[in-house]
Amino acid sequence: MSRPIQSLTRATAILRLLAGGERRLGLAEVATSLGLAKATAHGILRTLREEGLVEQDPGSSKYQLGAELLRLGHSYLDVHELRARARPWTDDLAHVSQEAVHLGVPHQHGLLIVDHVFRPDDSRQALDVGTMQPLHATALGKVLLAHDPSLRRNPPGRTCEALTLGSPTDGADVAAEDVLIRERGWAGSMDEAWAGTASVAAPVHDRPGNVVGTVGVSGPVERICDGGTVRPGLVSAVRDTARAISRDLGAGLH
Incomplete structure (x- = not known):
């Protein structure tokens, strides 16, 4: 049986984290909640943001789910x-x-x-x-x-x-x-x-x-x-x- 791709597993975990609780979290909160290094969490969040799956508030720098996820959800x-x-x-x-x-x-x-x-x-x-x-x-x-x-x-x-x-x-x-x-x-x-x-x-x-x-x-x-x-x-x-x-x-x- 093939092993899951770690980066995808972590990205999914971040999306699920942002979907619950406060819904808007900072980098340190994401990293701590998932037990990730800040650099790792930042890299994944940056990629998700570039794909429109995550958005970053310019004022607080906190992250939340992006509009692309909403579009994908409604398209299903x-x-x-x-x-x-x-x-x-x-x-x-x-x-x-x-x-x-x-x-x-x-x-x-x-x-x-x-x-x-x-x-x-x-x-x-x-x-x-x-x-x-x-x-x-x-x-x-x-x-x-x-x-x-x-x-x-x-x-x-x-x-x-x-x-x-x-x-x-x-x-x-x-x-x-x-x-x-x-x-x-x-x-x-x-x-x-x-x-x-x-x-x-x-x-x-x-x-x-x-x-x-x-x-x-x-x-x-x-x-x-x-x-x-x-x-x-x-x-x-x-x-x-x-x-x-x-x-x-x-x-x-x-």
Whole structure:
């Protein structure tokens, strides 16, 4: 049996220490509580701080849990629960839209498809559950990217991968679209990830209001779009579905 990695064990102990009791402790208090040398404790705390898992108060120099831990905690949602709560609504969306419906969550700087409702016709379709999709060129991915900047690999000034001739490649353009997506509450994509394919998606929120997933429809451009823009009826149907799933997860949306 392999032995535990000591530095990780100590880092975990520090996080647990900060999670209880005073919740804000100085270097000496951390070292004494865990029986560590000050230099060792300081090195671990510095690394945790650089990763956003720990924050240091500039006034007292004491340490507390960081915002990144909160984000990681909220991002954990049992996928089976999400799928179960979403399925009645995604089934309805597929019926109303007559298009394929996907439910996605963030995963390793990408978008993981966790559920796929087939387009309700007799055409042959491949199941997309378990596949990864790009963030910058799909409606589902754009929703996640707009609400969680930590997923962004290409900041303004950097180029994004060109998947088709229509793919957004300028990091500044992607960042500008993020603002629009947050303002209007949905994202669209046309000929950006796959030529001839368009999609529209909206965010799914949990009880505290965090975006934990995204739901949307996709299909041929000529069915999803009209005159180069996503059909308003599809936008409304997708947003209504996202709100319904969010309410089932406890979000207080209006």
